[in-house]
Amino acid sequence: MSSLALVGYFEPWWIQVIKGIVIFAVGLQLVPVVLIAERKLLGRFQGRYGPNRVGPYGALQPLADILKLLTKEQSRPSTSIGLLFAIAPLISILTAVAAFAIIPFGDTQDIFGTKVGLYGVDVSIGPLYLFAFGAVAFYGIMLGGWSSGSKYSFLGAMRGAAQLISYEVSQGLALVGVIITAQTLSLTGIVTAQKGMWYFIPQFFGFLVFLVAGFAETNRAPFDLTEADAELVGGYNTEFGGGRFASYYFAEYLNVLVVAGIVTTVFLGGWLLPFGIHPPGFLDPIVVLFKMSLITFLFIWIRATLPRLRYDQLMSFGWKVLLPLATLNTLVTAIVVVATH
Amino acid sequence: MSAVLFFIAAIGVISGAVGVVVLRNPFYSVLALVAHLLSLAVLFLLLRAEFVAAVQVVVYAGAVMVLYVFVVAYVGGESDSLGERLRGAGHGPGASRLRLGGAILAGALLVELLIALLGTGLEAIGGYGAGYAPGPEAYGTPAYIGKLLLTRFLLAFEIASFLLLIAAVGGVVLARRRGGLEDEDGREALTPLDLLRPRGTGTMAEGVGRRPS
Numbered sequence: 380m381s382s383l384a385l386v387g388y389f390e391p392w393w394i395q396v397i398k399g400i401v402i403f404a405v406g407l408q409l410v411p412v413v414l415i416a417e418r419k420l421l422g423r424f425q426g427r428y429g430p431n432r433v434g435p436y437g438a439l440q441p442l443a444d445i446l447k448l449l450t451k452e453q454s455r456p457s458t459s460i461g462l463l464f465a466i467a468p469l470i471s472i473l474t475a476v477a478a479f480a481i482i483p484f485g486d487t488q489d490i491f492g493t494k495v496g497l498y499g500v501d502v503s504i505g506p507l508y509l510f511a512f513g514a515v516a517f518y519g520i521m522l523g524g525w526s527s528g529s530k531y532s533f534l535g536a537m538r539g540a541a542q543l544i545s546y547e548v549s550q551g552l553a554l555v556g557v558i559i560t561a562q563t564l565s566l567t568g569i570v571t572a573q574k575g576m577w578y579f580i581p582q583f584f585g586f587l588v589f590l591v592a593g594f595a596e597t598n599r600a601p602f603d604l605t606e607a608d609a610e611l612v613g614g615y616n617t618e619f620g621g622g623r624f625a626s627y628y629f630a631e632y633l634n635v636l637v638v639a640g641i642v643t644t645v646f647l648g649g650w651l652l653p654f655g656i657h658p659p660g661f662l663d664p665i666v667v668l669f670k671m672s673l674i675t676f677l678f679i680w681i682r683a684t685l686p687r688l689r690y691d692q693l694m695s696f697g698w699k700v701l702l703p704l705a706t707l708n709t710l711v712t713a714i715v716v717v718a719t720h
Numbered sequence: 721m722s723a724v725l726f727f728i729a730a731i732g733v734i735s736g737a738v739g740v741v742v743l744r745n746p747f748y749s750v751l752a753l754v755a756h757l758l759s760l761a762v763l764f765l766l767l768r769a770e771f772v773a774a775v776q777v778v779v780y781a782g783a784v785m786v787l788y789v790f791v792v793a794y795v796g797g798e799s800d801s802l803g804e805r806l807r808g809a810g811h812g813p814g815a816s817r818l819r820l821g822g823a824i825l826a827g828a829l830l831v832e833l834l835i836a837l838l839g840t841g842l843e844a845i846g847g848y849g850a851g852y853a854p855g856p857e858a859y860g861t862p863a864y865i866g867k868l869l870l871t872r873f874l875l876a877f878e879i880a881s882f883l884l885l886i887a888a889v890g891g892v893v894l895a896r897r898r899g900g901l902e903d904e905d906g907r908e909a910l911t912p913l914d915l916l917r918p919r920g921t922g923t924m925a926e927g928v929g930r931r932p933s
Contacts, residue, residue: 503861507774514782525793540790564862
């Protein structure tokens with residue numbers, strides 16, 4: 380066909396197209412669910428009802444939110460830089476959806492005689508794919524803040540940049556322990572390696588470090604200094620309105636789901652159930668979604684519980700507590716694996 | 721399909737590289753470099769070097785360029801562009817020597833690249849990439865590269881690690897000598913020992929930079 384290497388996978392192209400559409404649709408449906416769950420739960424945590432006007436039990440609230448945002452005027456400040464201002468939310472949403480593609484929702488299934496893996500791609504580089512898109516996601520926040528031509532946005536973007544660099548290191552090191560134990564980089568391989576015991580028991584410190592770094596990576600409370608509304612109005616997305624703001628919002632919640640999915644896959648055994656229960660294969664995605672919803676609940680719980688950190692606390696916590704802990708975890712894991720192998 | 725991808729990525733690589741040199745605003749130059757590096761990662765993917773592609777994005781686009789963007793966004797925005805400042809330097813004292821040195825270095829780089837390019841006899845351009853071979857230790861996978869790094873290229877790998885370590889330590893030493901790493905107004909930073917602090921202490925005092933002992 381050409382003089383270059385051909386891209387070859389064992390799945391036919393039409394399955395890949397269908398999988399792409401399904402994954403995007405699932406992500407698109409999950410975000411409003413997380414939205415309403417967060418608003419309802421925050422209400423309960425704070426002793427109020429939460430949204431209860433739109434639809435039964437307030438369940439149609441996210442629909443109303445999205446309609447409101449999409450029909451709003453897309454204003455932009457006169458100091459902003461047009462092209463970058465338009466591209467930045469796109470980068471955010473693109474990287475979030477791309478990262479969502481590697482979460483395995485189940486083992487390979489026989490569907491109409493064709494073997495289909497219930498995941499977007501099972502890349503041989505596994506978590507590195509995630510970090511690559513995380514690295515590009517930085518430009519979504521940074522360009523959004525910079526091109527707004529506003530001090531608040533710029534400060535928010537700068538904080539986001541520093542925070543991302545600081546916590547990405549610990550997040551990566553926390554996963555190295557798991558990779559050493561599982562001896563594979565493939566995420567489905569990591570899940571099947573957890574048949575004996577889920578990794579959050581032997582890799583408990585890695586689990587903690589990854590979770591905390593995940594809070595910081597997704598700019599969620601108590602690490603939401605990027606958009607600290609008391610100091611920065613809204614941080615990097617201050618000047619965005621309408622559909623562009625909706626894109627940022629969507630990307631943020633999708634990133635929460637991605638972190639929940641990765642934690643589920645890497646530490647909570649993915650689609651495996653404890654006590655040797657083997658459900659039929661079509662139940663695998665439901666198991667994964669249930670575990671993901673537990674982690675998402677933890678995200679919301681922590682947001683309702685903990686106050687926002689101060690900026691220097693955030694930095695010194697990342698570099699002086701999290702990073703040494705992650706490094707120590709990696710070292711000890713490596714020694715234990717070599718000693719018992 | 722791969723030919724289309726190749727031409728899209730190649731155009732991205734070349735236009736990114738040209739953009740770095742041509743664009744006046746340093747911020748756009750850095751963004752052009754980011755585009756260049758991302759397109760390069762796509763080329764690596766086409767050669768089945770998935771690991772190299774991911775590392776390219778994580779290390780260069782994700783860490784090195786983030787710092788570039790960070791610095792340029794903070795320090796940049798001056799009225800005179802980089803090119804004008806360089807042209808201004810062309811009239812200062814020692815300018816002719818600078819120009820001569822620049823020309824010599826550029827010539828040396830050209831010769832080196834030509835040796836590398838012509839030395840391969842341009843075979844790589846006409847050839848195929850590595851064949852697709854599924855398996856844990858196939859060509860280009862992390863396991864394969866890791867094994868090579870720890871056996872055949874161990875010495876080079878260790879020397880590079882030491883070089884990076886020296887650079888990191890040197891950076892810290894230089895920053896400290898300039899007074900960049902002093903604690904501001906004597907505020908204590910959070911240390912692992914603070915985790916042992918009794919609950920409910922030190923919240924208000926921390927806010928003003930003091931801590932109950």
